[in-house]
Amino acid sequence: MSGGGNGGDDSVDPETNPGIDIETNSGGGSGGGSSGGSGTTVATPTGPPEDFDWSPFSTYAPSTYYEATTYTPPEGAVSYLSFDASKYLQANPDVFDDAGFRTSPEAVYSHYVGRYPDSFETNLPGYTGPRTGDYARSDEDVAAITTAAEKATALTGLDTYIDPATGKLRVDLLGGDIAEDYDLDELKATGTIEDINELLTELAERQSGRDTGYLGIWGAGGYEKFLTAIGTTAANVDDYGQTTPFGTEAAQATDPTLAEGTKLDLTKLVPDETKEFLTTSTYKVAPGEKAVTAAQATNTTAAVPAKTLAQSYVANKAIDEVTKQTVLAAKQEELSDIATAAQGTVESTSTVQGQLASLMQQFEGGKIPAFAAGALRVAEQKLAARGMGASSMAGAAVVQAAMEASTPIAAADAETYRRMSELNLNNRQAAEILNAQQTLTLDLANLTNEQQARVMNIQNRVQSLFHDQAAVNTSLQFNAQSEQQNDQFFSTLFNQAAQFNAAQTNATSQYNAGQSNVISRFNSDQAEQRDQFNTRNAIVIDQANAVYRREVNAANTALINAETDFNVRNLFSISQRAQANMLQQARDQEAFSRTVAINKQQYDYQLSIASFNSDRNLEVAAEIADSQTTSRLLTAIAGAIFG
Secondary structure: OOOOOOOOOOOOOOOOOOOOOOOOOOOOOOOOOOOOEOOEOOOOOOOOOOOOOOHHHHOOOOOOOOOOOOOOOOOOOOOOOOEOHHHHHHHOHHHHHOOOOOOOHHHHHHHHOOEEOOEEEEEOOOOOOOOOOOOEOOHHHHHHHHHHHHHHHHHHHHHHHEOOOOOOEOHHHOEOOEOOOOOHHHHHHHOOHHHHHHHHHHHHHHHHHHHOOOOOOOOOOHHHHHHHOOHHHHHHEOOOOOEOHHHHHHHHHHOOOOOOOOOOOOOOOOOOOOOOOOOHHHHOOOOOOOOOOOOOOOOOOOOOOOOOOOOOOOOOOOHHHHHHOOOOOOOOOOOOOOOOOOOOOOOHHHOHHHHHHHHHHHHHHHOOOHHHHHHHHHHHHHHHHOOOOOOHHHHHHHHHHHHHHHHHHHHHHHHHHHHHHHHHHHHHHHHHHHHHHHHHHHHHHHHHHHHHHHHHHHHHHHHHHHHHHHHHHHHHHHHHHHHHHHHHHHHHHHHHHHHHHHHHHHHHHHHHHHHHHHHHHHHHHHHHHHHHHHHHHHHHHHHHHHHHHHHHHHHHHHHHHHHHHHHHHHHHHHHHHHHHHHHHHHHHHHHHHHHHHHHHHHHHHHHHHHHHHHHHHHHHHHHHHHHHHHHHHHHHHHHHHHO
16 A cells, blocks of 8 residues: 555555655555665565455445535545455555554545544645546446445335344234234345335334224224324214214214114015016008019020121231341450559669668678768667777677668669659550550451441341232232121121121010009009008007006115115115214203212312311311310419419
């Protein structure tokens, strides 16, 4: 640690080492890696062993000082809640080596903010601010720690309701939602803050009930009755939440109820749909089984003459032959001369490294080239002036001077070779491109000539085909005209036969339609008469059923009114009786209270009289006793005087 602590034997006393620096670890300290002063060496920090148990430092441990509201972390430092002591110790082995600071996470944090581990109010000497680095816990860890702390705080609120003898909830608060075997250990282990606060709220309400005099059990509704029984209704419920006789009377007075079996519930009439109602299906007339159908006439049609076929022809078409004479375009299959990009290679003579190697060969055998003689003389003169002419360092300096003198020459020679290589490469590339362009031009000219020859040959063939086809089509026109005349003759015959058949068909259809209309009208009249009869019967049946339902409803309404009147009268009588009982009880209580008051007044009066008489009698008795005593005294004196 940089800075003294008081917990380790190997810590540096801050009084004797005021130059301590927390930020840079300069100034020494126990385990510090830097020297404490000129000529003083501190051992290298060892840090924690590989099997060291980090759990005490990785686990959050509350601090009564650093978590106090009066403490504010220094600027740039993380809070104690967010501080990860294990990260800090692993990143700063010098702090770990000091036994005074690795006692607890709180002691490690005190070093982080520059305080003594056993005197948090005192800064370490030379403190300049917290050590740099990421020593904060993750947001998830901080949230978990905060939740655990809030839970621990909430659990302390249960101490008021725990029996010290058993360590469990007080028996007088158990019952209902809080079972007698309620497991506090499970609540502490797995319960949430909301669960704890919910339990605290319920326990606080039950404690309030006990404080106000409730003696009953919880969860049976007694406490709710106890809470509602206030003021003039306090006598309705006892201390156990049970309804008192006076409370029963009060309930009957405001909300009377009939005793079991005393409520009138008459049986209502329920009509039997299958036996007590008429149905229209019984009196419905079904449609006639035999319907009248009209006779249908048939017609005779004329035979259609058979058509004889005329000589037909198929015109010859030249399209197929012409299609075969298509021109195939001449194609350039491949280039006879393709330009190939010239590829350059880097020669060693074009690099500074290659030229430098060539120049360095001039130094072999102890020779000194003219271009490096000046630089070597200057280097030797400087080394001789410092007295280092024969040392290894002098040899290295001479080599360095030779290299520095050779490098500019090598760079200039390499640039010259590079430019010559680029010029040769560009010339080869231009020659390749020119040859390829001339070859391509010649190939395209030959291809164009061949394509024109092919097109001329195909045009000649197509013209010959068109000439031959025209002659064939002319010979076929005659046959076409003959077939057209044949079709016209038979078309006339077909039209005449069709007209005759159509006339016969129309006449037959008209006759059949007339017969069908007559029969349809007859059947329609019969159906209408049947429907009218069925409708009249249905109306009569519905009227009879409606009258029966009204009578049943009227009877049921009378029953409902009768039972309602009976029950209301009974409820009113119960309420009236309860009211009378409550008034009588109130009168009795008033008379009892008045009698008690009068009796108390008479008792007090009699007690006063008796007390007065007793006091008077005591006074009279005292006066008599005094007079008797005086008389005896005077008698005794007189006897003594007079013998």
